Amino acid sequence: MRVLQFSALVVVALLAFAKSHGTIGIPKPEHIEQNPAAIVETPPVVPLPVPYAGSFSLPIDHSGSHPGNFSNRYWVQDHYYKPGGPIFVYDPAEADGAWFLAHLAERRTFFNKYLEEFSGMGIIWEHRYYGESSPFPINLDTTAEQMQYLTNENSLKDFVVFANQFQWKSLGVSPKQVPWIVIGSSYGGTRAATLRELYPETVFAAYASSAIVQHQKDMSVYYEQVYRGMVHYGLKNCTSYIKKAVDYVDIQLSHPTTAAGIKRQYLGRTVEENSNAGFAVTFAAPYQMFQVDGVDEVLRQFCNYMDAVKPPREESKQGAFYSDRWAAWPLHAELVSRYNGDGKNYCEGPVRNDYKTPNCRLDGRTSHPTMISWTWQSCTEFGFFHPTNVGPHALSSRYNSLQYHQDNCYRQFPDGRSSGLLPAEPQTEKLNAVTGGWNMRPSRVFWTAGQWDPWTALSIFSSEPGAPSIRVTDRPSRECNRRESGRNQEVFGYLLPNSEHSYDFYTGEKRAKKPNAMxxxxxxxxxKCFRAGSMSDGN
Known part of the structure; x- marks a missing residue:
């Protein structure tokens, strides 16, 4: 389902996935001093069986243009399963599927609780070209010819083929015999809803959390939504400081005589070797994790720091004042180094460090396999480029342009254009025509989103220009075979208040209880609508 560059975009996505699905950030019991006599013993939690790890052979290309096959990983938990029960599939999307085994191995996760309540079987299905489910090694030497089979259509058909051919202990578990339910968040939520929309005979129902349904190249609205969230959380003054600072920086970048100096003031030696655009995207660092944590400790600290000293009264001097404050913020260079260049770069910041050689490289290609695959999907079909929200609410430099993000595609896949396999721009309209985009209305889908999640702007809940008006209902349709359409603007779902990305999947999150229960x-x-052998029940 993400920023400084494409690489940083995926870093944020991976952190969001890990936190929301229980692999990091899980609340731990606080240590409390107690009288030993007052301690009440509780029965130990019986561990679940280790999930079964399997692989499934799939064609590299479902259209038949490539004759080979590859192995796709999956995992199964049947501890609760009773014959005839539903199959719950968790789709981790653009990530290593093994990261999410907690859903099959730990009782505390919401997914595992569904398995227990409905006597269901749990499956984690890994997306092609992620984790260890790739037909080719993914690195800087991977060619466009090898990447071309990473398409939305192929990845969806992978699951359909698997579901219809899956066998388990001589039980009847095909979609014709038992209901298959797909659950996912972010891009995984998009996939869950899209599978229900395009393959209703395979997917009986879906839970689509923070699902992005409208694909578009320009997603500058991402930052506009961050701005709205910051204002809502009481940081409107901070957004004005940011705007004044970046406007001043843009003036400095526009002149060759001052461009190198402003870059070095923020990030130190070697940064001047980067383009203005490469430098510009680093201004997202303070709110880089907004979609994961909202106003987290870092953003709050940044805003407090910017607010700690009174600016000069003259309006004309405030831009330089706030830019100087930002450049001197101790965490800025550290955050840029952390989020950029796969963590291998080092930007020393304004204070010279003679004990470590700076390597502040901002315009390079990403070498992380997960990031390479996501970049290909973004460049070919999805879009989701994050240029600055130019205008009165701008949170970054105007040099963070749409063209810069498009050029990143050409840079990341140098043989893409010459081979004819990398389109000149993402084919977003073509993809929306297939899926329905904002007008997607599959039946038996539960939709959720966070009120201030930047991705909500492209979700079913969007109120952006061009998005259809909807009425959210907390009651699912009682008609078993009702087929929705884009003209039906009633959506069964829940918008989580004061929340960001995929909060209803966070282990231990109080705000998740209501949507999980819904x-x-x-x-x-x-x-009750499912009848084994009746294909009409899939509609």
């Missing part, structure tokens, strides 16, 4: 209640109703 989906369970809907399933109790929907499952």
């Amino acid at each position: 989906f369970a209640a809907a399933l109790r109703q929907w499952l």
Whole structure:
């Protein structure tokens, strides 16, 4: 489902996935001093069986243009399963599927609780070209000819083929015999809803959390939504400091005589070797994790720091004042180094460090396999480029342009254009025509999103220009075979207040309880509609 560059975009996505799906950031019990006599013993939690790890052979290209096959990983937990029960599939999307085994191995996750309540079987399905489910090694030497089979269509058909051919202990588990339910968040949520939309005979129901349904090249609205969230959380003054600072920086960058100096003031030696655009994207560093944590400790600290000293009264001097404050913020260079260049770069910042050689490289290609694959998907079909939200609410330099992000595609895949396999721009309209985009209305789908999640702007809940008006209902349709359409503007879902990306999938998150329970209640109703062998129930 993300920024400084494409690489940083995926870093944020991976951190969001890891936190939301229980691999990091899980609340731990605080140490409390107690009288030993007052301690009440509780029965130990019985561990679940280790999930079964398998692989499934799939064609590299479902259209048949490539004759080879590859192995796609999956994992299964059948501890709770009773014959005839539903199959729950968790789709981790653009990530290593093994990261999410907690959903099959730990009782505390919301996914595992569904398995227990509905006597279901749990499966984690790894996306092609991620984790260890790739037909080719993914690195800087991977060619466009090898990447070309990473398409939305191929990845969806992978799952459909698997679901219809999956066998388990001589039980009847095909989509014709038992209901298959797909659950995912962010890009995984998009996939869950799209599978239900395009392959209703395979996918009986879906839970689509923070799903992005409208694909578009220009997603500068990402930063506009960050701005709205910061204002809502009481940081409007901070957004004005940012705007004044970046406007001043843009003036400095526009002159060759001052461009190198302003770059060095922020990030130190060697940064002047980068383009203005490469430098410009680093201004997202303070709010880089907004979609994961909202106003986190870093952003709050940054805003407090910017607010700690009174600016000069003259308006004309405030831009330079706030730029100087920002450049001197101790965490800025550290954050840029952390989020840029796969973590291998070092930007020393304004204070010279003679004990470490700076290597502040901002315009390079990413070498991280996950990031390479996501960049290909973004460049060919999805878009989701993050240029600055130019205008009164701008949170970054105007040099962070749409063209810069498009050029990143050409830079990352140098043989892409010459081979004819990398399009001149992402084919977003073509993809929206297939999926329905904002007008996607599959039945038996539960939609959720965070009120201030930057990705909500392209979700089913969007209120952006061009998005259709919808009415959100907390009651699922009682009609078993009702088929929705783009003209039906009633959506079964829940917009999580004061929340960001995929919060309803966070382990231990109080705000997740209501939407998790809403989906369970809907399933109790929907499952009554399933009749084994009746293909009409998929519609």
